[in-house]
Amino acid sequence: MNPSVAVIGTGFGGLAAVIELKKRGFDDIVVFEKAEDVGGVWRENTYPGAACDVPSPFYSFSFEPNPRWPHRFSRQPAILGYMRHVADKYDVRRHVRFSTEVTGASYDAAALKWTVELSSGAQVVVDVLVSAVGQLSRPSYPEIEGADSFDGPMFHSAEWDHDVDLAGKRVAVIGTGASAIQFVPEIQPEVEHLTVFQRTPPYIIPRFDREFSGTHHKVFERLPATQLVERGTWYGVVEGLSVAWVYSKPLARTIKAISKWHMRRLTKAKPGLFEKVWPKYQIGCKRILFSNDYLPTLAQPNVDVSTQRITGIVPAGVRTVDGKVHEVDVVIWGTGFKATEFLAPMSIKGSEGRDLHDEWRGGARAYYGMTVPHFPNLLVMYGPNTNTGGGSIIYFLEAQAKYLGDYVEHLAAAGAPLTVRPEVEQEYDDRIQGLLSESVWTQCSSWYRNEDGRITTNWPTLGVQYKSQAKFDPADYEVVS
Known part of the structure; x- marks a missing residue:
């Protein structure tokens, strides 16, 4: 059997999946990409200062x-x-159908295949369906009364409107997450006034950035081992954050002390600012952020930080719980993504017509984030509980791509679809949720948790532990006939 495979998305997860399959000799691959180019979140997020917070x-x-x-x-x-x-x-583009959006997919138990439905009305039939739409592909907008009544431009950081000239404008930024701390310093010098609405402040630590010179490039090219050293060093640093949150309270206290020193030093120019931006929750509960310029920007004369709860938006601006209307010309949402709504808004139907979103009503779950009982030959890249609170998601994606490759090789040999055994997935989920129930991520509200409080995004321990545990084992699966 030479399985045909459909992959949804061309972010890092989609690229990893296609490349791994091609390396193993599988070439009957079609990739659906709703945009006109590869790139996922790195194609969509073009806001000023957009950058990665992992080296x-x-x-x-x-x-x-x-x-x-x-x-x-x-x-x-x-x-x-x-x-x-x-x-x-790696010859990925040959397999991609650009400007093609997947609206749904259903498993045909008689044909033992998946039928993928496209927005054009066309259908494609394949043996294996791989979702690589990720966790950070759909912008999140909070439900605020009157948002539609605002007179000026309003947009999300992930859908930046480059036609809006911010020069000399009064701008409101709602949200203080990873995107906001990057674009706020970029737009502050050109705006007349900036009001940053902060619900929960992030912990911020120094960003040890540097520009790589031509000399660096030559050394990296001529001595490849130096690249391995750089990679290994930063693996240790970012994985060290996970060690702190999971295993070492003394290390977590040290990181908190560094953060406090860094944040106090960068806010001393404006009395009272440190007290506004210093978090009151346990460090590690939300993703820690790296920045050297965000806090000095908040200390500038044309910037105010409002910690008052927003109660509504009116034509002239933003109203807070104290009754004040902050008059602004532009509103920018820095409110993140719908990370817990996996595979939405697609409709995915498995065996016996089971709806995946109904199965996940209490929170998304999958065996090592990849396979779901009663959904034969459906695999998910960057699925439930495969996010990292400190490391690099690409490290996880490579482990998942290897799992996918082993799965498809076994499928090719078996000649029939596979589905993860329900009891295997249940035991796994109990173990993972048990670890997460004792984790720092239960200590506050964050995008790691769904509305019921279940942590559906994060892996509970270290990246290296995921890589060592997430190994395809045929005994975990049963053959569907």
Whole structure:
């Protein structure tokens, strides 16, 4: 049997999946991409200052190191350029149908195949369906009364409107997550006034960025081992954050002390600012952020930080619980993504017409984040509980791509669909949720948790533990006939 495979999405997960399958000799692959180019979140997020908060030597494929990164913490154009290079070098584009959106898919028990439904009305039939839409593909907008009544431009950071000229404007930024702390310093110098509405402040630590010079590039190219050293060093640093949150309270206290020193030092120019931005929850509960310029920006004369709860939006601006209307010309949402709504808004139907979103009504779950009982030959890249609170998701994606490759090889030999045994997935989920129930991520509200409080995004321990445990074992599956 030579299985046919459909992959949804061309972010890092989709690229990893296709490349792994091609390396193993599988070529009957079709990739559906709703946009006109590869790149996923790094194609969509073009806001000013967009960059990765994981150092590029580690936030890249191990099999395709890049000796010519412009910076240690690369900006969006460089990351997108790297992804385009990878897609070209590994012959991924030949398999991609661009400008093609998947609206749903259903498993045909008689034919033992998946029928993929496209927005054009066309259908494609395949043996294996791989979702690589990720956790950070759908912007999240909070439900605020009157949002539709605002007179001026309003947009999300992930859908930045570059036609809006911010020069001399009064701008409201709602949200203070990873995107906001990058674009706020970029837009502050050009706006007349900036009001940052903060619900929960992040812990911030120093960003040890640097520009890689021509000399660095030559050394990396001529002595590839130096790239491995750089990658290994930053693997240790970012994985050390996971060690702190999971295993070492003394290390967590040390990181908190560093954060406090860093944040107090960068806010001293404006009395009272530190007290506004210093978090009151346990460190590690939300993703810690790296920045050297966000807090000094908040200390500028044309910037105010409001910690008052927003009660509504009116035509002239933003109203807070104290009754004040903050008059602004532009509203920018920095409110993140619908990370817990996996595979939405697609409709996925498995055996006996089971609806995946009904199965996940209490929170998304999958065996090692990849396979779901009663959904034969459906695999998910960057699925439930495969996010990392400190490391690089690409490290996880490579482990998942290997799992996918082993799965498809076994499928080819078996000649019939596979489905994970319900009792195997249940035992796994009990173990993972048991670990998560004792984790730091239960200590506050964050995008790691769904509305019921279940942690559906994060892996509970270290990346290296995921890589060592997430191994395909045929005994975990049963053959569907």
